[in-house]
Amino acid sequence: MDAIILQILNGLDKGSAYALIALGLTLIFGTLGVVNFAHGALFMIGAFCAVTFSKFLTLSHTVIDENKTDFLGNPAKIEVPYIYDLFGQATGDAIIDWAVPLSLIVSIPVMVGIGFIMERGLIKHFYKRPHADQILVTFGLAIVLQEVIKYYYGANPIPTPAPDAFRGSFDFGAMMGFDPNTIIYPYWRLVYFAFAAVIIGAVFAFLQFTTFGMVVRAGMADRETVGLLGINIDKRFTIMFGIAAAVAGLAGVMYAPINSPNYHMGMDFLVLSFVVVVVGGMGSLPGAVLAGFLLGILESFASMAVVLELIPGINQVIIYLVAIIILLTRPRGLMGRKGVMEE
């Protein structure tokens, strides 16, 4: 029982990452009709916003310390962050410790900006082009983006820890009356789950309750009609692209402490997030979220030792197996609309 509760918890957490990425992907697809293979790259850039911001906070000048030696036996150069000079060491350390949450503030304008530039500079010209062309050009863009990141940050993962306050894990087991330590979950992952829930809720509320959102939803349903009403839908779609990029980017920022960011983390997520979107049904936002959580939970269950003993290798294929079964039983995924990307 406790094992099952634990894996559900796990699946929700995993699923929240999938759902966030799939949500952004679906926003872009649903509003603009563009298959964006560079979406994973946006997620990756988000994570590197966190990396860059913490690097920025630790920008240092060097002080030669004659008492210590470096690995070659020369006097050691000690790096002193400028932030120490500004705020003193204690406050400086605290700020550096909170780099990841703080970088959220920076990353929103950065990601929205990147989204605008991408849409106006490139994607805009591909609305009327075949999906295959969209895939190729965004895939090319994804490669370029990740190579640029690799050029500046290297291929190795870069540790980007969460604030010390979120170290360790919360003991649900003890709370629910199980033995202590049976159901523990890291604080930061709980934060991530809550964060994802807030973002998903905010996007839905935005689309549901604002005029802007209503127009965009109408545009998703029938672009031409909305265009005929004299509403400048293109401008709104650009903004929508910026929002989708920001959602992906924020998902990336918050993910940085979970797995140290590296330049190909976007590609690692890309295929998976496409599976999630398609299983959810092309163009359906609730579908994307639902599929994200569903696949996350199933993946967690498949990685349980008991299950693996029963069916070796199931953890390798579970997502794809489920995708196949769902697509064969529900032609348009869980909540897909008819006629979307079926040609």
Place this chain on the structure above:
Amino acid sequence: MSFSKLTRRGLMKTGAAASAGLTLPTYLRADGHSGFTNAPTGSTVTLGFNVPQSGPYADEGADELRAYELAVEHLNGGGDGGLMNTFSSKALQGNGILGKKVEYVTGDTQTKSDAARASAKSMIEKDGAVMITGGSSSGVAVAVQALCQEAGVIFMAGLTHSNDTTGKDKRANGFRHFFNSYMSGAALAPVLANAYGTDRKAYHLTADYNWGYTTEEAVRSSTEAMGWETVNAVKTPLTQTDFSAYIAPVLQSGADTLVLNHYGGNMVNSLTNAVQFGLRDKQVNGKDFQIVVPLYSRLMAKGAGANVKGIFGSTNWHWSLTDEGSKAFVKSFGTKYGFPPSQAAHTCYVQALLYADAVERAGSFNPCAVVEALEDFEFDGMGNGPTLYRGADHQCFKDVLVVKGKENPESEFDLLEIVEVTPVEQVTYDPDHPQMAGGSLGTCNPGA
């Protein structure tokens, strides 16, 4: 047209027929038949450095390449000579290899066996490389080693840790300086027993591919021999990035030690996740929960950041060693590049020198002569103490380092501290040990 069984740069035996129908004046290569692939004919000799330049191991590949460039510089008499000064064999003169200036070509393995073979083949066929070296995974090492055996060139493996490379997939033309899974297990077990006691319950997470299997087997058998119990061993997909689902149930199992048979990105992520779960702050069975990482690398430790603190593992070499060889290498590498070398850089540098030395001693680039010179070759001064290149499986036998993540690092490179230098006797095994069984070296192939 008649085909002579030659690859590039070798001499054509019967190629005249090929030009029979052509009106342009044609010339055959003027040199004589030398009896092996890519026999160097001019004043230079070409070596092929096949390292990952794209993909997750690109940084490790870049470090390997730096080491090779340094080795070439030293072989050609440049720089401070590096390990050539401390190497027990004095055959190398600093005038290239057998008087031929060393040149090199590079390629990208992409850490994929297909791509690695393609780039190795291009070095052999197009650039006339007489030796291929490098790589950062066992899949690549085994694939390229088999290729070199077929093509008749020497393969000096880079970073490859799986038993298979010199076990079931060993080849006469291939040599490995790096240590292997068995040695990791054999070196780690006593240290672990010493530090954590002999009645531990271990939970293994194992990367679901060959290297993971051999490492798990090695660590399990040697820790179980010390009295540990293995509670469970779960295989994780190579493509996994988030290990939470595998780590969450560890505490429920009643285990008090987690062994992460992971490497590279897998290891960085699984270790980060495990520490995030706060496993190391827990008490199980009245003991502090512990994590072990059988194969450490400094580059990966860097990726995991502070999470490595206090965690045991093994490594082939570390820059903080204080023997003359290690000091010399760190000095020349550090002076040139500004940071200390990784273990991958070390093994690659040493492999390049060992090859050059073997050629000098054999007096020939002929792979069979080189094999003979390397087999059962004993040397010292390369940073690992007295070392034997065993003839039976072309594996180096030397001391193994057990290391621990440093609690208070003084610099960004100062991540690991050496806990123990396990003497070579303790990690030596029979060539037909069950963990190595099933392969055969065959005989050396000189190619054409």
Place this chain on the structure above:
Amino acid sequence: MAILEVKNVGKRFGGLQALGDVNLSVAENSVHAIIGPNGAGKSTLLNCLVGKLIPDTGSVMFDGQSVLGRKPYEINQMGISRVFQTPEIFGDLTVLENMLIPCFAKRDGAFRMHAIEGIDNEKDILGKAEHMLEEMKLIDKREMNAASMSRGDKRRLEIAMCLAQDPRLLLLDEPTAGMARADTNNTIDLLKQIKEERDITIAIIEHDMHVVFSLAERITVLAQGTPLVEDTPDNIKGHPKVREAYLGETQDAA
């Protein structure tokens, strides 16, 4: 003799009774029009005839055989061809190729692995296709991409493609919808000509009374999913029920 016999056909979509209890009999070699106001169930009925929908109740017999449960391509191979409201042609292919496909379908059936011999060597088929194009006055456009033709030409091509299969029953779904008057008249002439030259039954769904009364020999009026009347055009014109239920509304529709 009736070539198409529809008996007691009903179809529901959720709570909506699209077709009530439709009985319809189309005589061989006649032109039979089905008219009715929007939402009367004309298209649903048509879709039941060609296999796109399966009715909940009743039977549809074509030439003594049931079509129910058969796939559209099987029903087509039985001898029913359909012309769509907006011309459905192979837009990426040339006009000639558009013509060739039904010719092959007629000769080779629903599927034939015919992958080696080039089309250029299929002289009979090529001849037939070109002959059809000539007849339809499309021969000078044979190398044109079908999508780039005018709407009228697309309609002609689609009808030609259907005729190339020598169907026994040709179903037309508002063939002149959205056409200019001149194009409409051309289509009427074309259909008349077809009727004269071939042994073919034509069933036509149409809004435009001008078209209906120019062509039809019998008319069925459909309203709210059930047939109201079936009679000759002259009788339909004066029928009070029809006027009441339908004609008043068609004025703005036409």
Place this chain on the structure above:
Amino acid sequence: MLGLNKKDFGLLIIVAILTMAAPFILNPFPEGSAMAQFNAGYPDLMQRLVIFGIFAIGFNILFGLTGYLSFGHAAFLGVGSYAAIWMMKLLTMNVIPAIVVSIVIAGLFALLVGWISLRRSGIYFSILTLAFAQMSYALAYSVLTPITGGETGLQPKYTDPRILDGALEAGQSPRANLFGLDMRASSELVMGNWVFTFNAGYYIAAIVMLIAFYMSIRIFRSPFGMMLRAVKSNQQRMNYTGLNSKPYTLAAFVISGMYAGLAGGLLVAMDTQVGAERMFWTASGEVVLMTILGGAGTLIGPVLGAGLIKYMENIVSKINKGVLEQWFAFMPDGIEDLLVTMIYPFVGKGWHLTLGIIFMLVVIFLPGGLVEGGQRIGRLFGRKKPSDSSPDGSKTPAE
């Protein structure tokens, strides 16, 4: 000629001449010159160019004609490779049975995958094929290790049973051959500073590629090929014209799967080794990129796309800093350094960056792929009437 019209026959002859003369054409620079880095006329790369050409030609039969975008074709290549290597391990090192079996096994696997996946269309079909390929990859890399060799892959060993071949001498490496002709046998022709290599394996692969190319022309020009384009153009009309589109698409899927299997078998014949990465999704993506880059739906496009990508992967990735410095050595130091710094990020380990940029440039400026680029150049210089109606559909971009 050969059942082709004049234009197609001409194309076939051009391709034949190019492939037969590839050892010359791909080695335009003299040995030892600075530009020799760009020579691609060595056996391994020439083999790969034609083999991936076959792969892309086959993919194009599915994608270019029917518009069904499979994202899992690498699985068929991989399955073909495994089948071939097992034939070499169990039966004989002769490449004929290996290649035949690889085609058959890949075809059967494609039949299964296609039969299931073709129940859906559009992106749903793409994801189904992707799912099958990813499962094949993941299983081959892990739990199927006893059959596939997992991470370290499979190579023939002299200890394999090989019931048709005589026992090898201990330590001999088994070599792939065609009735005794070693695939790796090469002859060299030296002309001045130029060295041209003629490799037995390459010529066998090239001949197979020509046959594959010829077959694809026949398919493109056949009623079957036209039906496939009809599937892409309008399935509704197809069904109402009495044609069952399912078997047509399934047949196209199986044929392209067999092409992939053939490519996989040839890869093993030329280089006797298989690794599971061959089936990873990026490998499936690569063939999609090759086809679109060259020009989907055109006859020659996929071959060009395959050539470009493989050339980049094998040549550009090998240009390291040392090579760059050698190139620009004749320039003044400052300019040399500047040039090296400017070019370095795009070559060697940065070859992916160049590839990404090329993808983007081609899609943005040449929607029809390289073939369209060629046509534009042809129109510019040759003043030839553009062949708008060419039935290979080169005019219409791929869906």
